[in-house]
Amino acid sequence: MLTTVFGSAVFGVEATTISVEVHMDNGIGYHLVGLPDNAIKESSFRIAAALKNNGFTLPGKKITINMAPADLRKEGSAYDLTIAIGILISSGQIKAEHFGDFIIMGELSLDGSLQPIRGALPIAIQAREEGFKGFFLPKQNSAEAAIVEGIDVYGLSNLRELTDFLEKRNSLSPDLPAESDTLNLPDSDFDFSDVKGQESIKRCMEIAAAGGHNIILIGPPGSGKTMLAKRLPGILPPMSLHEALETTKIHSVAGKLKDVGLMRQRPFRNPHHSASSVSLAGGGSFPQPGEISMAHNGVLFLDELPEFRRDVLEVLRQPLEDREVTIARARFTVTYPSSFMLVASMNPSPGGFFPDAGYSAGSSNEMQRYMGKISGPLLDRIDIHIEVTPVPFEKLSATAPSESSSDIRKRVTAAREIQQHRFRDLDSIHYNAQMGSRQIRQFCKPDEASLSLLKTAMERLGLSARAYDRILKVSRTIADLDKSDEIKPEHIAEAIQYRSLDREGWRA
Template sequence: MYSKINTCTLQGLNGHIIEVETDLARGMPVFNIVGLPDASIKESKERVRAAIKNSGYEFPLNRITINLVPANLKKEGSQLDLSIAIGILLSNGIIKSNDFSDTIFLGELSLDGKINEIDGVLPMIISMRELNIKRCIIPYNNKNECGFINDLEIIPIHNLKEAVEFLNEEIEIEPFIEKPDACKSIDMYDLDFSDIKGQEGLKRALEIAAAGSHNMLIIGPPGSGKTMAAKRLPTILPELSFEESIEVTKIYSISGLLSSHRLITQRPFRSPHHTCSSIALIGGGRIPKPGEVSLAHQGVLFLDELPEFSKNVLEVLRQPMEDELVNIARVNASLSFPAKFMFVASMNPCPCGYYGDPLHECTCSQRDIDRYLGKISFPLLDRIDIHMEVQPVKYNELKEDSKSDSSDIIRKRINISKQIQLDRFKNNKIYSNSQIENRDVEKYCLLKKSSEQIMKMAFEKYKFSARTYNKIIKVARTIADLDQENNIEDNHILEAISYRTLNNKYWG
């Protein structure tokens, strides 16, 4: 007997339909799987055999051949278990119907027939929707992850026996649809900007960075509040839109990090340790997975103690910071993962941390300081829009009772600025000022003559590069948006320039 049903495998964020052809023939009992299966699929033979028997069905003593079409595409993942078991039961006559051309089967089997949750269900189903699939049989524990997709029938199944009874129309299972309010964002942050004592300049710079999605570097001595402030950055970022939530959830789904199996509604904040490798940061591996830059998509990538990272690890950041995309090339395929993130880094000004500190004496030699700062290359610095230096918090600032603006108040100002930007770029695929192409800087960031003169003087004094010039103009545009000004004024340009003068002090 012959049968054919559909399942799916992932390459990057894209799902590909896999036809599972099953043939039961006379001969010695043999179970073969062909079509470039990986080790986890080859091992499925034992899981499928035990699951069928323990679900109360007879496992056929025939020559069983499973062919995974197309045969030239590498198949990976245990999600093919369910489709292989259904194919065998269909060929053996236990499942009566044979028209499953618009259905895919996804799930890993336990030996007792239970269907276990799998990684990557959301990107698979979204890809299948575009390929005219109408119904998806998925593990019950994955239902919340994709229940908001309402133009496909999502059928959550507990075990193999329930799947067989459903396909034979012995029981009814209603398609799962997530309640609309389940996808709404809930403010679950325990941190708040009002916790930060003093450092008004740092808070202002972070507000500008959040409003325009600008990259930022914070330099200062230990204990000055660099890390504390950076960890509160997500609390002032605008809420994720529905489309952005789907993008983020897809990445976390294939990475196996979707613990709640629900749509992610909070912007990611990733802070890898300085011992991480370039592959962990960018992505890759034998089976390519997203790295930290992709896990920070639509959120913040925070590198604390920046010079402690390996230099070659930092240099791989240059391309994704510029292109907002990571391309991973392998022999069989070239995969792309999105990496649209805010890059925020903090560092001490020297190995001991007290270079320039008015309260402590630096014990480092100039050679030690130069070697320490030399780990940060000029091309990387050039891609960071805002450079902010902080000093230790004073005692009277720590003991002040007056509270500064809360995260909620700051976020409201940023939301107004973001809406101004969305209105400005409504006919383009641009969502923030930091994404303005260099060729469009003059179109969106027109300077008056006095501002041009200020910019010319700063350009010559600080020896800015062309990239730095454009980034200063974009930051000035964001400052004007926060002030709800249509035009960039002189004070906006002067403030933006002040955020790029540390190069001469530390790296000059």
């Protein structure tokens, strides 16, 4: 008897429906074809034990299982439940109708209980688009899949629940999205009201958040760089439904969601400086998303930037420019979205302190070697450079409350709304940091006084050519925060302050 049960495979952040065809014939054998990996080939042992421990048997016949399309690589243990149901129906151990209306996925333990799978959200989205009525999957993944409207999602604890449902011996109710799956921002443990002093740095972080600008914080140990970076997601605007779904899909594919529905908080990823290029960009023989994709629609924080290997930092260049990362393999290419804000921090010298702070900062050659770990093309993609100095005791011991993240977020959200209206006719640009040369010429037109100020600053401070466009983009954001249609000299003047690393002699 031939039986076809449907599962799904995930490539990148998209799913493809897989037909699992089970055929019973005279003889003895277990043949699994259709480019399965080792985890799927080993499924026969898990399935046999799970069936026996739930009152069924693995038939002593010739079992041929084809996973179509046969030229598409399948990976992982999530097909255990799909294959097991196909065997039970094909061997006549259960009588089931309309099982072809469902996607069935899950990893089996030896006792028949189900373990979580990866990619439940993109699988549910694809199943709905292809007209499937329901999706059976492990209970741990049901919250994320239940986000998708128009398809019934059934979270299962074990194999017996599904067989009883298919034989109509019990009923299952579709899981509903969790009540907390709204786009209201949850409470955060990191708030700018906890930060003493550093008012100029808070202002700089507000500008970075308002325009989506990449930023690097330069300061000695203990000056508050990491503390400030961790509070940046709290002042970013709430995610739209589209952004939340995109972000949740990536984390679902990576297997990072457990009993979690729609992600409401923007991600904050903080990889260690010993991270490899694969862990940062993603990859592997069967590519998985890396840190830069996990930070999609959120913040990627690289603490102690010069401590990262140079080849690791170089993989950031293409994602920062294209807002996506492409991983090519011989048989296929996977693309993951990676639109994130880069926040980096570093000491001003190998010794950890500014050269004029009275401490040993290192020789000129050591400074050149230290700064040389960060390539010019990477710095070219960072709009804002700001020096962070230690907080004096008077401000550190002050009891007056500081401005909260929610107050700052209101101004940031208002500025983002201005930008969304400005770029409403452009599909690939949503905020100022994404502007290219053409948009800068169109939307960042300084008046004569502003242009004269910018020219003088570039000549006197020795600012590089790469600083020109960056200053204009940042000044456009400052003007948006001021609700000004025009870029004024004061906006240019403030933006010029945020190009520390472009000044001649800074590295000496």
